[in-house]
Amino acid sequence: MNEKIKAARDIITNYSGRPLRIMEVCGTHTHEIFKIGLRKLLPENVELISGPGCPVCVTPVGFIDEACWLALEKGCVITTFGDLIRVPGTEMSLAGARAKGAQVRPVYSPMDAVEMARQNPDEQIVFLAVGFETTTPSACLAAETAKKEGLENFSLLTANKTMPNAYAALEGSADAFLYPGHVNAITGTGICEELKAKGVSGVVAGFTASELLTAMAVILKNAESGEPFFVNCYPRVVKAEGNPAAQKLVAKVxxxxxxxxxxxxxxxxxxMKLKDEYAEYDARKKYAMPKITGKPNPACRCGDVLQGKCKPSDCKVFGRGCTPEHPVGACMVSDEGACSAYYQYGME
Amino acid sequence: MCVGLSAKVVSVKDGTALIDAQGAKREVSADLLEELEPGDYVMVHAGVAIAKITQSDEDETVDIMENLI
Amino acid sequence: MAENTVTLAHGAGGKQTSELISKVFKAHFSNPEFTADDAAVLNIPQDRIAFTTDGFIVSPFEFNGGNIGKLSICGTVNDLSCMGAKPMYMTCAFVIEEGFPMDKLEEIAAAMEKTAKEAGVKIVAGDTKVAGKGQVDKVFITTTGIGCIMDNAHTSGTYAKPGDAVIVTGDVGRHGCTILLARDEYGIDADVDSDCAPLWGTVESLYTVTDDIHVIRDATRGGVGTVLYEIAEQSKVGIRLNAADIPVDPAVKGVCGMLGLEPLYLACEGRLVIFAPQDKAQAIVDKLHEGKYSKNAAIIGTVTEDNVGRVVMETEIGAQTLLPQPGGELLPRIC
Known part of the structure; x- marks a missing residue:
């Protein structure tokens, strides 16, 4: 352990200010924080809450039902980020649909789904576009590429989300935010400055062990004064203006x-949804999808967990009916979900 | 929500960059970054280079801690 | 074309079956005990034998550093070796998809011959079935093996004791990473080859250092992480790992970083996890470093009395956290 890591550790373990509730918004942060054991270093008066930043976790049941409909009723090949495959829908997950003969393929990038469409002109390829500001540009790039090339067998089923209005919905649930570094790499830090002006504190954090540790130290050091603060702890990746080319592309598509x-x-x-100019790449329009409303399992408290209203272990089915092998809610599926992290890392 | 990977750019051609992360190589889209050159470091997410990055996390951590103490 | 591929006639039990057996299998597996009768007759020189069987399906069937033939020998040889048993005899049963190229079958048999020779094991009986196109994925192999347990070897998954050192014989996750890359589903390219290897020699070398070895287990499809959880459960102990000490090839790390995977849960086919008393650990590792398949051996942790059934990781920021439990299907986490 080098000196700086030790210094950051000391700031964290010796914190003796007012009680603090810190929300890590990003699912990748949740995952890494558990992996490096950062929670174990926090003093008793600092609580870390997992926010709604795992795209798999916030994706509603009905979206899975829509994807299963496309796969089973329309015979589409579903391409998706791997984490979505096991998320339960109303009747089945995509893994369940696959067992019924649906074609479901995990991909690394939406651009790989475009390539699959090029290579297989007789197959109808649908990419499940989930994710936040970080991921949305890649989906837009796929739609734009398909349009440019006139690919007729590629479309997106969109459930892309943006953070700003979610912060508003989360108002009051935390004293400080650990902002999602890769979202800010696209959007820039304007939103963080605006929130500071409204009295909401936070830091932009990176994802490695030393980055998360220092970001936490910066929060605790700044919290002592009681004044709202914002610090970009990830300037090697996050610029104030973000990524203008990505912003422009998303605004176009x-x-x-x-x-x-x-x-x-x-x-x-x-x-976010595709604009009318891209209607032929919108799977809902292309396949004249009926309105599908999912029915979540009523015992599941993923919603409360995502808002920091309860801990995963407060949910009745946690660890009993709901485990990573047999998930009831999405938060137990993704490695980034709070329930999965609590379960896997043995938190009570 | 966003697993990112820092990687070195090996070559750039027609909006596509070949990147290298500790020996794992892949082609990713370079459309969202201007003037990407071999030798640059980028942050990659879902097959797209989303940011040009400058230094190692260790160096940056040291800077931040020095400001803090 | 028909001559160059395996046909249903090759599995019908008639003349063509005999031809296939003599041309491909006998040519490679020939030894005095290889039987033409219904069963091989063997002389087993001592009373304690180890006996095991394993089925092999892998897609693709050939990959960087090996093929399904080599794998099918290594898997059974390593299972025997982990019991301190010198592999003696093996049988193999093939299920081959109609239309499988004959030259590929030859390559598989040749790899089996070479690997068996290296491990000092004799293939004494076999079986061949041909399944219709699409009924199996190219070729499946099942191998069964018998080994003689050395007098001085007493290992079991239940023998790990608090204070034991945990040793791994090389960098983790190479086979799983190789297969992942060979499937070419994610467009990633990396210079990684499978760790697939027969490990009898490695086990034998351990006993030149000490007889006091508590557990030897080979990590297979569940990776080293799964083995650690199995042993913690079987021996009713805890295991503490030091994250920084776990050897991982940089390219494997890079691939895992891209896809959000944990190297400890990627498959190995040539790695042992060894539990032995702390005071013998360094000598064991030094010996392993001389071996062909264990140059990167390392002590990665210790056995504890507390945290029974759990694997705890000492992380790079000096905190302790659980190694997540082994999961199901490996799916990349990207967003």
Whole structure:
């Protein structure tokens, strides 16, 4: 352990200020924080809450039902980030659909799904576009590429989400935010400055052990004064202006829409959908999809977990009916989900 | 929500960059970054280079801690 | 074309079956005990024998550093070796998909011959079935083996004791990473080859250092992480690992970083996890460093009395956290 890591550790373990609730918004942060054991270093008066930043976790049940419909009723090949495959829908997950003969393929990038469409002109390829500001540009790039090349067998099923209105919905749930570094790499830090002006504190954090440790130290050091603060602890990646080319592309291809978040309900203008010019790449329009409303399992408290209203272990099915092998809710599926992390890392 | 990978750019051609992360190589889209050159370091997410990055996390951590103490 | 591929006639039990057996299998597996009768007749020189069987399906069937033939010998040889048993005899049963190229079958048999020779084991009986196109994925192999347990070897998954050192004989996750890359589903390219290797020699070398070895287990499809949880459970102990000491090839680390995977849960086919008293550990590792398949051997942790059934990781920021439990299907985590 080098000196700086030790210094950061000392700041954290010796913190004796007012009680603090810190929310890590990003699922990758949740995952890494558990992996490096950062929670174990926190003093008793500092609580770390996992926020709604795992795209798999906030994706509503109905989205899985829509994907299963495309796969089973329309015979589409579903391409997706791997984590979504085991998320339960109303009747089945995509893994369940696969067992019924649906074609479901994990991909690394939406651009790989485009390539699959090029190589297989007789197959209808649908990419499940989930994710936040970090991931949305890659989906837009896929739609833009498909349009440019006139690919007729590629489309997106969108459930992309944006953070700003989610922060508003989360108001009061934490004293400081650990902002999602890779979202800010795209959007820049303007939103963080605005939140600071409204009295909301936070730091932009990176993802390695030393980055997370220092970000936590910066929060605790700044919290002592009681004044709202914002620090960019990830300037090697996050610039104030973000990534203008990505912002421009997203503005060209997609537009804001109301969006349903698992457990949080519909948050106005918190989602992104393809613009009308890209209608032929919108799977809902292309396949004239009927309105599909999912029915989540009523015993599951993923919604409360995502808002920091309860700990995963407060949920009745946690660790009993709901485990990573047999998940009831999405938060138990993804490695980034709070329930999965609590379960895997043996938190009570 | 966003697993990122820092990697070195090996070559760039027609909006595509070949990147190298400790010996793991892959082609990723370079469309969202201007003037990417071999030798640059980038942050990659879902097959797209989303940011040009400058120094190692260790160096940056040292800077931040020095400011803090 | 018909001559160059395996046909249903090759599995019908008639003349063509005999031809296939003599042309491909007998040519490679020939030894005095290889039987033409219904069963091989063997002389077993001592009373304690180890006996095991394993089925092999791998897609693709050939990969960097080996093929399914080599794998099918290594798997059974290593299972025997982990019991301190010198592998003696093996049988193998093939299920081959109609249309499988004959030259590939030859390559598989040749790899089996070479690996068996290295491990000092004789293939004494076999079986061949041909399944219709699409009924199996190219070729499946099942091998069964018998080994003689050395008098001085007493190992079991239940013998790990608090204070034992945990040793791994090389960098973890190479086979799983190789297969992942060979499937080419994620467009990633890396210079990684499988660790697939027959490990009798490695086990034998351990006993030149000490007889006091508590557990030897080979990590297979569940990776080293799964083995650690198995042993913690079987021996009713805890295991503490030091994250920084776990050997991982940089390219494997890079691939795992891209896909959000944990190297400890990627498959190995040539790595042992050894539990032995702390005071013998360094001598064991020094000996392992001389071996062909254990140059990167390392002590990665210790056995504890507390945290029974759990694997605890000492992390790079000096905190302790659980190694997540082994999961199901490996799916990349990207967003």
């Amino acid at each position: 997609m537009e804001p829409c109301d969006s349903e978040w698992r457990g949080l309900g519909v948050i106005p203008m918190s989602g």
